[in-house]
Amino acid sequence: MSLVASVYQDSSNVEPIRVPSTAVFRQPIAVREPLVTPWAQDIKGRLQELVELPSGWDGYMGAPVTFAHAVFSLSLLDRLYIDDLPMPDLIPGTDGSLQIEWHCNGCHVELDVLGANNVVATKYYDSDHEEYVLPLTNDFGSVLSWMRELL
Amino acid sequence: MDPFDDLSIAGEDLVIRRVDPNQHLATDRTNGCKRLSTKLFSASSGDNEGMSVDIPSLMEQAGVSPCQYVTNPKHVGSVVFTAGSARSALLMVGHQPVPDNPYHGQVWARSETGRFSKGQQRALLAAATWFVPISGVEITS
Numbered sequence: 546m547s548l549v550a551s552v553y554q555d556s557s558n559v560e561p562i563r564v565p566s567t568a569v570f571r572q573p574i575a576v577r578e579p580l581v582t583p584w585a586q587d588i589k590g591r592l593q594e595l596v597e598l599p600s601g602w603d604g605y606m607g608a609p610v611t612f613a614h615a616v617f618s619l620s621l622l623d624r625l626y627i628d629d630l631p632m633p634d635l636i637p638g639t640d641g642s643l644q645i646e647w648h649c650n651g652c653h654v655e656l657d658v659l660g661a662n663n664v665v666a667t668k669y670y671d672s673d674h675e676e677y678v679l680p681l682t683n684d685f686g687s688v689l690s691w692m693r694e695l696l
Numbered sequence: 697m698d699p700f701d702d703l704s705i706a707g708e709d710l711v712i713r714r715v716d717p718n719q720h721l722a723t724d725r726t727n728g729c730k731r732l733s734t735k736l737f738s739a740s741s742g743d744n745e746g747m748s749v750d751i752p753s754l755m756e757q758a759g760v761s762p763c764q765y766v767t768n769p770k771h772v773g774s775v776v777f778t779a780g781s782a783r784s785a786l787l788m789v790g791h792q793p794v795p796d797n798p799y800h801g802q803v804w805a806r807s808e809t810g811r812f813s814k815g816q817q818r819a820l821l822a823a824a825t826w827f828v829p830i831s832g833v834e835i836t837s
Binding site: 631640641642647667 | 714716719720721722723724725726731733734735736738739740741745747748766768770771794797800811814815818
């Protein structure tokens with residue numbers, strides 16, 4: 546039987562992410578009012594899929610995305626939403642982490658979510674070999690400016 | 697097993713990384729196609745864990761078809777890169793058989809965390825070519 550953890554308080558129309566019964570809570574989960582973006586349902590659906598990946602999903606020893614990574618990523622994308630920007634792709638790593646990425650307009654922005662408040666943001670272009678890498682914890686303002694270049 | 701660089705795997709020897717099209721592909725809106733994510737090239741968690749690969753030269757020595765071995769309904773595609781290209785990115789390549797895969801190898805980072813840098817991930821992506829291609833999917837970096 547799966548555990549159900551409500552990510553948001555007073556959630557009326559927001560479905561929680563279901564935690565697989567094998568999940569272990571390693572840290573407290575912040576509860577706050579949600580900002581419901583047009584991405585929200587699709588993002589949650591994709592995150593649900595990622596936390597439910599079977600062990601060895603990658604053909605080797607890949608682990609499912611952890612609930613902590615999923616919750617943080619959902620919160621992060623709540624804050625980073627920009628009108629008209631397509632929903633990003635969410636790509637699982639083999640270690641329970643995940644990457645949020647966009648490839649638009651010859652610009653590439655990748656947010657490697659290594660943990661809560663532990664993100665490596667990267668931007669690069671088709672037109673040159675420059676690469677911009679930012680380790681980020683709490684302040685994602687610079688990423689917002691990168692994301693506007695994708696429009 | 698501690699990470700190590702197995703020099704019996706020559707620089708020109710290939711290593712295979714399997715691709716799950718449901719998990720490893722991102723949308724390239726510039727070119728209107730799907731592309732491999734750099735996240736395909738990442739290490740596992742745990743002590744001394746690297747990035748799992750398959751070593752086709754060992755399969756061939758055992759009379760096993762590499763293409764058939766790494767391809768299944770879930771992992772319909774795979775890419776290859778040379779051990780030398782991984783080493784050029786300051787990674788190590790070694791044979792590490794596991795119970796259900798005697799041809800299993802690992803690519804390890806030399807960093808304390810064991811994680812691949814974005815530069816290393818992009819280097820592997822740039823070095824990779826299709827082994828078993830997935831139609832309509834580009835390998836780009």
